[in-house]
Amino acid sequence: MSQNALPQPIAERKSQLRRSLLDRRRSIDRQQWRDRSELLCDRLARSPVFAEARTVLGYFSFRQEPDLSPLFADRGRRWGFPRCVGRSLHWHHYQPGDRLDRGAYGILEPSAEAAAIAPEEVDLILVPAVACDERGYRLGYGGGFYDRLLADPRWQQKPTIAIVFDFAIFPELPIEAWDLPLQGVCSEKQFRGIG
Numbered sequence: 001m002s003q004n005a006l007p008q009p010i011a012e013r014k015s016q017l018r019r020s021l022l023d024r025r026r027s028i029d030r031q032q033w034r035d036r037s038e039l040l041c042d043r044l045a046r047s048p049v050f051a052e053a054r055t056v057l058g059y060f061s062f063r064q065e066p067d068l069s070p071l072f073a074d075r076g077r078r079w080g081f082p083r084c085v086g087r088s089l090h091w092h093h094y095q096p097g098d099r100l101d102r103g104a105y106g107i108l109e110p111s112a113e114a115a116a117i118a119p120e121e122v123d124l125i126l127v128p129a130v131a132c133d134e135r136g137y138r139l140g141y142g143g144g145f146y147d148r149l150l151a152d153p154r155w156q157q158k159p160t161i162a163i164v165f166d167f168a169i170f171p172e173l174p175i176e177a178w179d180l181p182l183q184g185v186c187s188e189k190q191f192r193g194i195g
């Protein structure tokens, strides 16, 4: 090993990894993105934790994140989606056909007038991720939105599943003091942790 190879700060390693994985995800062609998303949805739909959940928090795909929209029309299930408000996420009900706004970062958001979803109602949180590891740790866009949410005692006990394409699952990601592991990881090829 080179004498002058200094350890790289974790924040820098995270941001390099984030850039390279976002590039890789952006380069997936449209049909591959659709096929992999569909496989991921099938896998998720077959897991008992999802099958039993009545109220689920999701996300609207952005920058070629896995597309979960085929699941949003499920009868008998209630879906909540985030609005970015300052540094927090506010959750509102949405069903296909409802109006959506283009919010912070250009991500689709439910209307602020849509029914709010309280933590007590939520059975499962599907967490978008740039990457995650086999222990459940996750790398996001760097905003810390989900880190702050999951640190809140009202949300801490909720089952959480990271949603990623398989190329973005690693044995061990660099983590910082505030990173909390999720309980499960679902890709188009595997479902780890809570099933």
Ligand SMILES: Nc1nc2c(c(=O)[nH]1)N(C=O)[C@@H](CNc1ccc(C(=O)N[C@@H](CCC(=O)O)C(=O)O)cc1)CN2
Pocket (backbone or CB within 6 Å): 015, 059, 060, 061, 062, 065, 082, 084, 089, 105, 107, 128, 129, 140, 141, 142, 143, 144, 145, 146
């Ligand atoms: N589909 C989806 N919706 C989501 C999230 C998500 O990850 N996916 N979020 C999950 O939190 C929240 C939005 N979080 C975001 C946080 C940062 C950036 C962003 O563009 N950041 C800048 C620079 C960040 C930095 O490195 O400091 C960038 O990437 O250019 C985008 C969204 C809420 N909604």
Ligand SMILES: Nc1ncnc2c1ncn2[C@@H]1O[C@H](COP(=O)(O)OP(=O)(O)OP(=O)(O)O)[C@@H](O)[C@H]1O
Pocket (backbone or CB within 6 Å): 014, 138, 139, 140, 141, 142, 143, 144, 145, 146, 147, 148, 151, 176, 178, 179
């Ligand atoms: N529990 C917390 N309380 C306050 N600030 C936090 C907390 N967790 C993370 N942060 C802040 O959020 C910032 C971003 O964290 P990090 O890089 O881990 O985000 P991320 O998980 O990639 O992003 P996101 O959750 O938005 O997808 C950090 O600079 C950190 O200071």
